[in-house]
Amino acid sequence: MRYLPHTPDEIEQMLAAVGKRQLDELFAHIPEDCRYRGDIDLPDQLSEWDLLRRFQDLGPQLSLASARAVLVGGGSYYHFVPEIVRSLAGRSEFVTAYTPYQPEMAQGTLQAIFEYQTLTARLLGMEVANASIYDGASALAEALLMALRLARKKRTVAVSAAIHPHYRQVVRTYLEPGGFRIIELPLDETGRTDLTSLPPPDELAAVALQSPNFFGVIEDMVDAAPTVHDAGALLVTCFTEPFAYGLLRSPGSCGADIVCGEGQSFGIAPSLGGAGLGMFACRMEHVRNMPGRVVGETVDLDGKRGFVLTLSTREQHIRREKATSNICSNQGLCALTAAVYMASLGGTGLRRLAKLNYDKAAYLKNGLLASGARLLYRGPTFNEFAVRMPAGFKEQRRRLMERGIVAGLPLDGFDPALQDAYLFCVTETVSRSIIDELCKEVQS
Amino acid sequence: MRYLPHTPDEIEQMLAAVGKRQLDELFAHIPEDCRYRGDIDLPDQLSEWDLLRRFQDLGPQLSLASARAVLVGGGSYYHFVPEIVRSLAGRSEFVTAYTPYQPEMAQGTLQAIFEYQTLTARLLGMEVANASIYDGASALAEALLMALRLARKKRTVAVSAAIHPHYRQVVRTYLEPGGFRIIELPLDETGRTDLTSLPPPDELAAVALQSPNFFGVIEDMVDAAPTVHDAGALLVTCFTEPFAYGLLRSPGSCGADIVCGEGQSFGIAPSLGGAGLGMFACRMEHVRNMPGRVVGETVDLDGKRGFVLTLSTREQHIRREKATSNICSNQGLCALTAAVYMASLGGTGLRRLAKLNYDKAAYLKNGLLASGARLLYRGPTFNEFAVRMPAGFKEQRRRLMERGIVAGLPLDGFDPALQDAYLFCVTETVSRSIIDELCKEVQS
Amino acid sequence: LEEALLWEKGKKGRSAFSMPQQDVPEADLDASLLGAAPDFPDLGEVDVVRHYTRLSQWNFGIDTGLYPLGSCTMKYNPKINERLAATPGIASAHPLLPELSPGMLRILFELQQFLAAITGMDAVSLQPAAGAQGELTAMLMFAAYFREQGGQRRRILIPDTAHGTNPASAALCGFKPVPLRSGPDGILDPATVAAEMDEQTAGIMLTNPNTLGLFEENIRAITDIVHGAGGLVYGDGANLNAVMGIVDFKRCGVDAMHLNLHKTFSTPHGGGGPGAGPVCVVKRLEPFLPVPRIVKTAQGYDLHSDAPASIGRMHAFFGNVSVLVRAYGYILSMGPQFLKKASQLAVLNAVYVREQLRDTLELAYDRPSLHESVFSDKRQHAFKVSTLDMAKRLIDHGYHPPTVYFPLVVPGAIMIEPTETECKEDLDRFIAVFKEIAREAETDGERLRQAPTRTKVRRLDETRAARTPCLIG
């Protein structure tokens, strides 16, 4: 076996050196009634070539690879990824390193993550960002737990009904055993969250909004922040499409206290929704309550700049059950990938590409409205929007699918009331001709 | 343009620093009548994404990618390439380096090539190998030129008719302007070269054989060497399939003086026949007449082992027109790839894999003979052999092609007398079930 | 050589991105929504390539050399699995369109089966994105189980040899961790468990093999005690690499356990992640597993969310699928035979190193150990040389240091886990170097205290980093 370097001779020599005759003897102290009986019930070993073939045989089933355009987002987005992102983030020194516990041997990872934190904070308009956590959903759950820690005795959080349904489910999973109360805030007719009836200030720890929200609508965070703060709560905002902040006001500049979300759009393949990237940022005053790893700048014995994991007093091996959270890793390689991607775009590039997403989505939205679709909500949107489609669209969608165009995500799976409603997403990967083809089909 | 880092401001600053106002002024001294008129007639710039799409659109035309098995060799072979070969040889420090003129900055390339030379010499049973030259064909031409240099006044070489026809063409191209005489040696009924009527010793500089030859037949080099030497000539042997020497006696051990051939089989993609790898080895006494680069071991100021390009007195920048050849590069990355591949196999692995090639080819050969095919030559073969196929095979081959099996190479394109003759190649990539399917079709 | 920070480079207007054509008209946006362009540096493609190429050169990975971090299982990460994960059909699968990627569900379903077979457990969820989230998932299931049983239990037992995240994970689910001392032989005494286990106690979190590399030989007695009091047993599977095909966790009495695919199943650590921490449970806990579950149907594979007892969703989608795919590839490459062999050789390597170093370093517990062994710096105290000094000196010799100062039960701990992918020569060289360092400690301690000297930076001031945090540039 090519991964196991031991020759039979060597095994014998090593066994002799440790005073054993057989490999089994190494396990002699394991009680009989704990033992595995028989062989593991697994398929036989495959050669590298048979393994490749097995994946190729799955190929025909893996049809999205050959789609001409996928106009679906909903938390996982198709964006162009420059080849340099793949090749740089794939360098084996990055890929095969462990958590940088020995900083002298890991300045590459550490500087890259420090840069990731900085770019993330700048993007979100926040003072500090962590080294990333699992995904957008757990980031939101951790953000609310953090807000509850900061608010000490308050035990209620209010969560917009327009936050991605899966994220709300994860929040419920994380918060329920602690006995916290979760209130769901309804939407107004524009598709924005209605903040007119928040619970009383002595109960409410935080209000969570998503912008652009699940229906693509951009929340009015400038208005929301004072309302939430007046209600004695922290404003937690999340996102599934970080590209939006290439164009829109950053949550930080609107007054958000904690900002988190999913960073998959930044150079990471959808891969059925994982591995993703939980981006997480907050204000400096709250940094010691922030969950997750963080990298800081320091100096070495000669006064030379260097980077280390820091603020680990928050972490598990020191405070154990009093830790800010149980997270003791980050999505390191995904964070690095996002950093390379952000660096490749630059500020100018990100703005242009975000605007192009916006323009293309607007073009489709106009086209669909002209073809008989109706907006589900009339609030402003970025690169996603929800519409009720005319009768017959189901069949049209099937036909488009046959031509390699995946035309929107049906929303009735999320809410039976949303029959005929579809969530469309248009990124830079969708050309005008595809959009025209789609609209023409709808008009037919 | 992402490859051009200059901003308009910087261009202005730099122009100012060199006393110009516009880029055009940098070319003011170029005479008008040498100037390019108008814009270059090329397609407009493509974005990274359009470029990818253009290659994908070529995809449907590039059908070999999806073949189930290609039973064709003839100088370009399909072998399994471990993923580590791709990923290691693809490391950008290897890929983007220049010729190692500054050895202190290129010990990686230099050690790898030194190791390549060593493995090559060991494989071929020779005393010394160079750092590689263009391909198998030009390697043979250079080998014959080298033999002519060594033989001084002799001006004739004899070349087996069973050497790859393209190689013989390249030899002709290289030797003709020098006025050298090329004699073609016929084959006997076993498919081996007939050496019974060589030209007189005072004319003959070298005899060139290929083994296994173009028809797959293994030459009897043990017998050939004394015959050639008795004729006062050097024995030059070449190959298109280096795998053969994992199993067969090496040319060096049979008495060859110069050995060369194509190393594509060692981890290099066919890519329509290039880039390939001209492997080249000789006896130490002739090393100063050997063409091409060579890396040697030496020591640094502290006596530490290191590697440099050496014997450059043979090269062009010193001897100019008296150089051993005009070659001043090697197929560096291909040689490195081959070295990684050989290292991955090891001696034990190469032997086993070569044997498997042999066994599979024998299995097909037996199957075809049982199905009505007749051998073109009855000499022993390695992983290729030529047969005359029964009537109707043309149509059977078409049907197999539709099922993704490319069944042999028609030989009538090389020689109209070889109507109905096909050259089959079976490597480890062809499974028994494919061979059975092929034979069944032929029997049908 | 130095490399500036990203924003110390670049020039406004450069770009490393190939901007697609503006093939649609520009659309207006309400000015009140418009933000300033992000304050990112603009870099050319060459800038970006060189920046990260240089950064990578300051990193040490498995591909660079021996990385004997105890409890981290730094084994070789096969390159072929990187290629499999990049398969277009896998990389492009959309999580809300699984019907367009049925092959993906098949991979996940089969991987669940594989992990169940390897551990001996009955059912598996792949959602947890890391070991710590796997622990959390299991603890959430314990809480849900007792909720359903009608009697919420508040205490949970955690030995001092457990992994560091165990208490935090338990606390998140409302459990109060009750620390248990391991015995003088480094393993847990059933009597200690019996003394604390009661009807208010949810159960125990056991790392087995534990973080001393020792098998908890009394596990059957312990799990009987816990089960006898109506409790549940959680097994931290971080050290599974020692016992594949050797220990059956269900037979041991474990009710739920998490695995670290990035340890045992060789997916790369990526400088801190992404990992994957699937949870395996016995039948009676299956109803509590996260949703959606992947089920096999007559037509193929489907998602199933109708599970009223489920703790709910742990991940926005299906977990770190790109990691799961690599583990799937690894398991298929190894097959049952070589997985077991891997465990045997991992233990052989660890025991070999232990025996070769036992005269050099103080062995914390002198009894049969498995995949790792724990030493201390006790013998070096006389020379004012600490574990940290020896660790840093290893760096100068081109080795990544072992895990140090963990587990906490061993003062100045040095925890060495070579894994099975290291060959004897390399271990012998490492052992020789460690012996040399120990000699150096006696004769030239200052040299160790100044180490490392061959790295880009010398020892870094971690106190300063924590006292006056500078977290963004």
Place this chain on the structure above:
Amino acid sequence: LEEALLWEKGKKGRSAFSMPQQDVPEADLDASLLGAAPDFPDLGEVDVVRHYTRLSQWNFGIDTGLYPLGSCTMKYNPKINERLAATPGIASAHPLLPELSPGMLRILFELQQFLAAITGMDAVSLQPAAGAQGELTAMLMFAAYFREQGGQRRRILIPDTAHGTNPASAALCGFKPVPLRSGPDGILDPATVAAEMDEQTAGIMLTNPNTLGLFEENIRAITDIVHGAGGLVYGDGANLNAVMGIVDFKRCGVDAMHLNLHKTFSTPHGGGGPGAGPVCVVKRLEPFLPVPRIVKTAQGYDLHSDAPASIGRMHAFFGNVSVLVRAYGYILSMGPQFLKKASQLAVLNAVYVREQLRDTLELAYDRPSLHESVFSDKRQHAFKVSTLDMAKRLIDHGYHPPTVYFPLVVPGAIMIEPTETECKEDLDRFIAVFKEIAREAETDGERLRQAPTRTKVRRLDETRAARTPCLIG
């Protein structure tokens, strides 16, 4: 850190290769044919990965930093082209089954057209595998042309500023090189050509821009002289990167020229190859181009070998196709506009460096230069510091040295070609470092003579390597 040679590692019986199943019966082989198994070391996958990973770390590439090797055009190699060349349909194309890969012939045909458009020439062959083979191809065509003309010519003129391989390539075709001295201004005087050109002379081999980075401004007069005597003009296109879209070589009077795709068209140099050296010719030389030629037909693309005047075949198949594909991708990425821009900026960068260093180093020829400039160490002689010392000292600063001691017409030459892909900051830093080195030369020459000190090895004994060659281990 050291890394042993391959055969100093490993252990018989290890393997890094996944051996396919023996699914057919073993076949006998005549014992007289059977050889011993090759004496290769047996290594595991980890061994191989670490070996080459470490080796790679001792290499400097374009991705590592500035590589201003004059006459080598070390520009950035776009990563996307690596991916294009690895496209399965391209990598798996079989050279004897082109009918199964018609897309490949289309790529090659279009690339020929692109190269013709860029140079202004009429027809192209892509077969030559390197620049030197391109030269050889052109010289073979010259020989064939004169053979057909009925009068073989034996002499060929080669200026001292030509590339080093020119004389060897000519000699291989039976031509006797006649060296021409360039004028005091670094370019060729038409009178020098007229004095040597006659009816026995096949023509001239001209590198333009020449190896001093100067445009041969008298080229029209020179080519007229050569053509007037019935000769042909060969242009070495190694320096095309300076003049794309600026110079039309056919208008200059060039009859045949080769290009270096690995220079101008940015395919990676791979530590010495593979490169590609296509040949472009004017109409009247087209019949002599190598076969097979790729032709466009009504149905698509086809191969054409029926060309009686052709010199024959230069390559077993179609040349270094995997390199050609990358160049094709590069040209399409750049388009006409940015190819020209690349030349303009390449010249701007070179001229900028020249002007900033003119007070530091002795400029060999003070006249308008293009993509590279040549200095000498004349001013440093006083301090016993040579070109080599300064070059080696640059290494300590993380730069690859320029080309040194070439061209031969300039003693102690230092030939700097930054290329267009370097940005101003990086050039400024390089300039500052070079100035510092020049100061150091005055005050601390020994430091330069000891350089480099930060590399894996110090200066190597090249004499010993050549005197007692050790070429295999």
